[in-house]
Amino acid sequence: DAGVTQSPTHLIKTRGQQVTLRCSPKSGHDTVSWYQQALGQGPQFIFQYYEEEERQRGNFPDRFSGHQFPNYSSELNVNALLLGDSALYLCASSLAGAEQYFGPGTRLTVT
């Protein structure tokens, strides 16, 4: 049973650039949530997707956007990257928003 997968593992971008991160949920899960985790902090909720729609959003600017596809996989897009966007980006999947299981994360470095 495949767990949550994310790609890429690591990414280095320059300020002002755009980035797309990808997530495939655990088999049987229909909900995908995205989190940003800075060093020494807990994950911060970015948004959640269910039935291809954004169901809930955290306190992140519009530069952060996402999408969910019919196969439940999801993308996180960040435009106009800032140095402060450097973090571990985590995708978590669940069934109907219950217990969430995390993928390995994407480490984004903005220089």
Next chain:
Amino acid sequence: QKEVEQNSGPLSVPEGAIASLNCTYSDRVSQSFFWYRQYSGKSPELIMSIYSNGDKEDGRFTAQLNKASQYVSLLIRDSQPSDSATYLCAGPLNSSASKIIFGSGTRLSIRP
């Protein structure tokens, strides 16, 4: 008050002893909680969920939820060096069960 608060630690416990990790929450958080373990450089791993008042045991782990006092705890019995990690407490907001709020985590170190 933050929605979910944890002591950042580090909490140092001798091998074989009981490690006790605590988390308090505000009125804005719904009363179901999750405990995650996160090793350095890795992603969080779900280890316990608790939805009702009282204790829930799973192997060496016991989660305790006290709704009257608004705290949730995780006990680890017979602590092993492999239990050394950061433990994150999380719960959904009352206003939106989709939005899970995490504490900043407690670093646990098990000394041999």
